[in-house]
Amino acid sequence: MQRPTVTAVLASAVLVLTAGCSSGGADGPAEGAGRTPSASASSPAPSGSPGASSASAAPAKGSAKVAATLTEGLKSPWGLAELPDGDLLVSSRDEGTITRIDGESGKKTVIGSVPGVSPAGEGGLLGIALSPSYASDRQVYAYFTTDSDNRIARLLYDERKPAGQQLGAPDTVLRGIPKGSIHNGGRIAFGPDKMLYAGTGETGETGLAQDRASLGGKILRMTPDGEPAPGNPEPDSTVYSLGHRNVQGLAWDAEKRLWAAEFGQNTWDELNLVEPGGNYGWPETEGRGGGGGFKEPVAQWRTSEASPSGIAYAEGSIWMAGLRGERLWRLPLDGDKPVAEPQAFLREEYGRLRTVLAAGGDELWLLTSETDTRGTPEAGDDKLLRLQVS
Secondary structure: OOOOOOOOOOOOOOOOOOEOOOOOOOHHHHHOOOOOOOOOOOOOOOOOOOOOOHHHOEOOOOOEEEEEEEEOOOOOEEEEEEOOOOOEEEEEOOOOEEEEEOOOOOOEEEEEEOOOOOOEOOEOEEEEEEOOOHHHHOEEEEEEEOOOOEEEEEEEEOOOOOOOOOEOOOEEEEEEEOOOOOOOOOOEEEOOOOOEEEEOEOOOOHHHHHOOOOOOOOEEEEOOOOOEOOOOOOOOOOEEEEOOOEEEEEEEOOOOOEEEEEOOOOOEEEEEEOOOOOEOOOOOOOOOOOOOOOOOOOEEEEHHHOOEEEEEEEOOEEEEEEOOOOOEEEEEEEOOEEOEOOEEEOOOOOOOEEEEEEOOOOEEEEEEOOOOOOOOOOOOOOOEEEEEEO
């Protein structure tokens, strides 16, 4: 059953594109502490221009409709990956398990747990990704919190074994990513170059974001074995970009450009176009206009309207899942430039939204996030939804 939407439009709310997400120093408020009133799900969100004056921005004309609820009853879902046969894998942050979901029937099967996961605060079993050679090596990559750090490991998925015992022992490819009760990052994805990318957080210790010797507050790029990838800014380092607060969204557009979403603190959440070696300013600046030679976000949202986690690229737009904002944002692009104001969908219909994944063509997968200790779960939460978008 869908949640009722609030019909009152917040006419005075202003959305300005370019950066961050709110959290008052933690993703607690930023990720959303329960439901808050918002504008009608059917009306365009008030916003500023993505790159010029608001008068010059074209109106958004996209659409996003829920075609099906594939499954319900997921517990603290976080990471999402699609298998070659169309089934999906979902990680549970707090239970430390990975569940396979039949892409047609929605049947859920726990395939196994990841040893060593230590869930607490915003940490636990976070992002998952399939090896670029999955058809032959059957490796599933996972980003997770342990008692001592955040790390990335790969696990063999052996479907011949009994359900619940199909994941092999973790083979750690990268360790030593700082951990905290907040800001653990956690999104991982293989890029078009078949290198592994990871978004990390600064754990609330803001100085880590500018510390080039730390893996916190960065976007990392590595080989599938966890070594610094060829072409990185520093040959002996996995650091690809720095000055990030808490990156949980990674996606590539049709021209193989990397986009990243991250939580701001009290003012702006950001969508950034990521360049090798780029410094995105945290904690010296949040959103546009900070100066200092830092890279500015392509778009920014008030933290109350977004708190972005996953992002995906489909139908010429970046789609961004909002936690505190409880909505799905669309930002249409022409190359690397926004061509219209952002548009919001599904406002307060499904609560907090954690992960969005391109499903091919005009379809997206979308995970809700109401059972992760910050939501307000209702019957059936959490859900995996299939969307049709334009």
